[in-house]
Amino acid sequence: MRIAIVEDNVLHxxxxxRYLNAYAAEKKLEVLVDCYQDGIEIVDQFKCNYDVIYLDVEMNIMNGMEAAKRIREHDEEVLIVFVTNYVQWAIEGYSVGAIDFLLKPLTYFHFEEHFKKILNKLVAKVKKAIPVKVGSGIRKVLLDDILYIESEGHYLYFHLKTEQFSILESMKNMETRLKEEHFFRCHNYYLVNLKYVKSIGKNGLTIGSETLQISRPRKKAFMEALTNYLGDGTLA
Structure with a gap:
């Protein structure tokens, strides 16, 4: 787990x-913590590689709220926690998807209760998400949100439950990344989430509200993969 602390007050x-390290030692967690003195430092060096970022709201050069807005331009999934003296910052914090607020002066008891929630969030995200490069940033996509992935030229189109987006990536690489996650390539152009296959026809499958073609050379292997996934061989 990688964590950033952005705080210009050395004592805080x-x-x-100290609280992070104590909790990690108590629960036998592996954590790597980077510390920054101002919001501008983390923004300038940001590489979408943190699970949690603790941001002091009031800093001299770039405050925590502005830093959070810049970070959100590149990473929609990182957990942002504001550390502040003033509870009124909470309302503005929701605009950047802050997961929690810690009020100063911080006690270990309150930190401990807070970090339990953070761990629960991280466990859910890590289990079911895949990071993909979108433009200049990284987006973590929940596997349960993916119906299927379509190849067109050098691009992959992610068909999610509520939206679509594209990335510059090869289908072969994506197939390799998802081979252990119950995704199967039913056609040169389609990599489908077996969880959402509703029915199988003569030459195609129904997933969501769409029908996708199953290529003849892949049909036998696809049916075997689907049967193994479902266990009893019946379609959901």
């Missing part, structure tokens, strides 16, 4: 770092 920074 050290307190939060």
């Amino acid at each position: 920074q050290e307190t939060l770092l």
